Amino acid sequence: MTAFSPATAPLARDSTSPTHPIRVLVCDDNPQVLDVIGALLTSEDGFELVGVAMTTERALEHAAHSHPDVAIVDVSMPTMGGTFLARELRRRGLCAQVVALSGSDDHDTVLAMLDAGSCAYLLKSDAPTAIFDTLRRSMRGETVLAPRLTHELVDEMLKKRTVEQREHVALGHLQALVEGAFRDGNVLEIVGQPIFDLDRNRVVGVEALARFHFHAESSHAPDYWFNAAAQVGLQSELELLAVRRAITRLADLPEGAYLSINASPSTVSSPAFLELFSGATAARVVIEITEHTEVPDYLALRERLAPL
Template structure:
């Protein structure tokens, strides 16, 4: 493992030992990232988090005892949970939506180039969600056609201030905090404060869920 004092701490969860070994080798070789633990199933995640305090969890979806989506649901009920990036071979629309609605901050396929996986870990650790472009296009098309979600999303967003509404739109467009700050002429700290207030008002876990709600409402 790399030095972990100032590195992004990562937990790898996958039932395939070869996948875990490959990811660990790749990420531990990246500057500023340290793999602090591995788990072979979703039911091992709570103990690994308690023992190693990761900031990022790379989570497979299909595992023999506890699947990744259920594990994400359980994680989001913890106080100050780590961010989750789903890394899987299964990219069906249903899997993507279920994972993101459960609280995942990103969704990548296992054939994603190593440099992009490393970049995703760094971006999510910095507070920016990550989705592969192909998944994003399909996801937004599916969300736009879901029945019943439109009015619920509109009602949920109605309680936001105009400035918070602007931030929601920017998040839905995939902008980073720095890009939102430049677009809306505010500091990055102010952007982060707005996002915190939005998450609290909407009872959401992360900014990816904000983006999904905005798309449900037809705003992006």
């Protein structure tokens, strides 16, 4: 199989970052954890450490005084526990967001902290710098989980929530998963499957195939990703990303070979799809309509593709 390397362009800095520092209260009964997180926050622009607390009582007192933007809460806080602290911080309106921190990936613990009002769950085994992205995303109202928890917890939550809650939680995590493919240039890779002409004994074309590399322990077939994108309204965006990546590899094809791409009728009919092709590019591309989606109007689709 002919391999295409994934795009390696650096990711742009997030333009939605707040202009004022994110004010953070750190709550953990381990002094070493407090020292490490405190040092990280004070060394990074855009963050302000407003205090630390080793007990739930002290954490509530400190939050009432400093009103942090985010409270990082250890799930094993002494006395009342992390779930109580998270719930009280949100109930009293003492901070905008709560980020859970734990050494355990136990599903019941994760669910308990999310139910208590946490918007994120970090593992202490994660890279220390992961805290910066988590804090920024939490301030944008996103739900953030350690990567290896995401897929497992979607199924776990679906079993424990009401029908209405299930829909909300599952869609939220699917959206976070799909959006990760747009943020991280290494998640989506385009590989090429040669199309061989036996009579002429040569490669006459290459079919572009999408492959996703999210996490070694939670890989899924391409259909899973595109179905997830469809459920959260991002199907065309993900397909367009794949087509755009495939087109950039035209120069890597054997001389005279064409590129075969596959997309849904709605994506192929979109103005954004047509804009991807110049005259020279279109001449070397074969467009296949996916068999997984019904074409509602063949004449309209043909007219839409006429400029190509």
